[in-house]
Amino acid sequence: MNKETLLVIKIGGNVIDNESFLDSFLKDLSAIQQPKILVHGGGKLATQLSAKLGIETQIIDGRRITDAETIKIVTMVYAGLVNKNIVAKLQANSCNAVGLSGADAQLIQAHKRNHPTIDFGFVGDIDTVNHQFLQTLIADKYTPVIAPISMDKNGLLLNTNADTIASSVALAMSSAFKVKLFYCFEKKGLLSNVNDEKSIISSIKINDIQQMIDNKVIIDGMIPKVQNIKYAIQQGVDSVCLCHASNLLDISRESGIFGTTFYNE
């Protein structure tokens, strides 16, 4: 039986922090008629609010350290302000969105990160996703909008990387859907020449990834990202696309080459 296609789309700060771009992105998203799930990051608002309240934000290895005050801030900002703002804008575009955190319906069950040298504080690593709940919402034509907050089995709210939530959701939905995962980032795709913004690689077979790392086509911070993409596809996600949020509608309509799509042989 052919599975129905489901789009899982992740946006981060470069969309969330730019209100007019966020508006146009959400208008595009609303125009997509296929079932879809939006996962959003937090953007700069939490850091700005922490600064106004005199709470210092600690970052180690690019990861936010989440102390007791900061988990309150990110819960407010991510699951409250950002999530409901996105939901309201989607509703204004006739997209029937439902905003969720990982606590709601035990959507994203996680455990507090156990790291040998760094105490990340209230940071969660994902165990399971309640895919039945998402399937029910999608069957009823709702569009889930997921904030990057998870919860452990004792009801502890945890700050969680939105990229990881997106891939965990994509994986969990793969048994029921043909899942296409989109990571919207600041570029239009993976470049074959880092100095030429037009040199977008349109598609990559996951078996070619190691060679591209060896040849230094995939470098630095892109290496773990691409390794995660490879893992997601190996585990059942149909394809993963690295793209710019402004091209999402074109990509969904398959009306040209935008972004870099990773797929299995």
Place this chain on the structure above:
Amino acid sequence: MNKETLLVIKIGGNVIDNESFLDSFLKDLSAIQQPKILVHGGGKLATQLSAKLGIETQIIDGRRITDAETIKIVTMVYAGLVNKNIVAKLQANSCNAVGLSGADAQLIQAHKRNHPTIDFGFVGDIDTVNHQFLQTLIADKYTPVIAPISMDKNGLLLNTNADTIASSVALAMSSAFKVKLFYCFEKKGLLSNVNDEKSIISSIKINDIQQMIDNKVIIDGMIPKVQNIKYAIQQGVDSVCLCHASNLLDISRESGIFGTTFYNE
């Protein structure tokens, strides 16, 4: 056909602002096996956060005036911090809660208040409730937890009185359920003698309300509250109980007389 009983329970600041009492209340709520919906107010947190951020809170006639900065604060605090905190605590007690604002699934559709003399700002008066969405959640054994934020048809988020949300939800669910609405407040019920905390009136027929107002048993701020209760029952809610949150479990078990229950003849 006998309708299934649904409890709609509203809590306000006297529960939300007291963490240990909130914990014990949510433990009690989790022990109730009947289908239930929790509606919560905002408590003092939004006012405290506004003060820390230097935003002045204006109150006219006991109603918060909601300017552009304040609607952001209440969205963060009510739909983010308070709502997810309650959901997480319920989950820790094995109650599978789903936190929602009125924007999610167009749950509470409202319009910006149009008042002849006061501009309330971003304050919503309710038009409709998406009861189908709530019914689906309840059929799947979830407990909806609703924050006092509504949305207009253009995607504008609006601050909305939690008592009114509770009665609107109760009414909307009355076609499918025998709805028992509970307003948890700071007293154990309506008193026949305001100086005697033990003089709780256990039950009141709605046809006797006018006489109780005339006889000054129901006075001051209780008059509009009781008029709203009468209206809810006339429109199809089975019963409305004014009670203290600490007695909720006893009331649900019908294990004695706690609170004041309003009903039709």
